Amino acid sequence: MMMMMMIAITVSILLGNVQSFDGGSLCEELIIPSGYPCSEYTIQTKDGFLLGLQRVSSSSSLRLRNHGDGGPPVLLLHGLFMAGDAWFLNTPEQSLGFILADHGFDVWVGNVRGTRWSHGHISLLEKKKQFWDWSWQELALYDVAEMINYINSVTNSKIFVVGHSQGTIISLAAFTQPEIVEKVEAAALLSPISYLDHVSAPLVLRMVKMHIDEMILTMGIHQLNFKSEWGASLLVSLCDTRLSCNDMLSSITGKNCCFNESRVEFYLEQEPHPSSSKNLNHLFQMIRKGTYSKYDYGKLKNLIEYGKFNPPKFDLSRIPKSLPLWMAYGGNDALADITDFQHTLKELPSPPEVVYLENYGHVDFILSLQGKQDLYDPMIFFFKSSGKFSSM
């Protein structure tokens, strides 16, 4: 008996890291309780990561359209340190995930590797260094590619894509790949980012200047988790008299106008999700060098990885002219800066439809209480006018 218990405890300690991936389900925690049918899928990327994907519909829209034909699929791609829950954090009348389902869309919720709704790796344990050996480059070329392939094979339909923040970095990179973009119907990007060299967020600039990204990699820290004691104390250590900790969110994202202050505690039950130190390092490389390129290993290793001294760029001009794009950006967004956004526009082969919201910060694009009027209604109008909507 004692022996069995010892073994059970040992096994649970050994598996501790794995189990944290199976701590619950997004469907059960956040979506089904609001009365929406939701099912969980697990897909496997080419490099062996197991990603959670949720499929959400509206019970009322299903009842209305009982001729069997489902609405068009839309894939939601969350931002850095967030996951699929980001689209369901407010009430059903306020949150994009629910609103799209109510409009008859077949909503697919993406969760990139490393987040709490992804399910680990076929052979690597979460505590291994190699488990965290990736940046947004792999999220674009493996995670987004697999999500789009999978949804396309299940629905036999082209896919609408919605991204926020890092979700737009990886969408734009994925759209430069012909075999991915051919399965995309149209895309809507919130806080669109490709170039990052005009980031104005004081706390981020301080971390860049201190080379925090390189420091933590040198220290052998490969998982970046601000919910851990270590991660939280790192953030606190960055504040001082000039950079107050009280308004940490503003010093990272810019001043947000419109989210519900009384829900912050609830938001923090979900956020932030983990990411990799290498990913932060890749993002900081972009801020330092003004590039939208693959990860920079340094000249020698670049030569081995890419066959040249400098990492290859993601060339925005390779995105097909025929892909309908809609983009919304904000005047107070300290991460998706207006100058950088204009740089993105200049390199796109055809101009997207653009919405500008002067008082929006980075987080307002998913949490704003007026998001429906300001963003989601115009986005759905754009989708309906650009796609095949015979059945809607």
Ligand SMILES: *[C@@H]1O[C@H](CO)[C@@H](O)[C@H](O)[C@H]1NC(C)=O
């Ligand atoms: C803001 O959040 C609180 C707490 O969840 C809720 O009671 C209130 O109705 C919300 N306000 C709006 C305008 O949605």
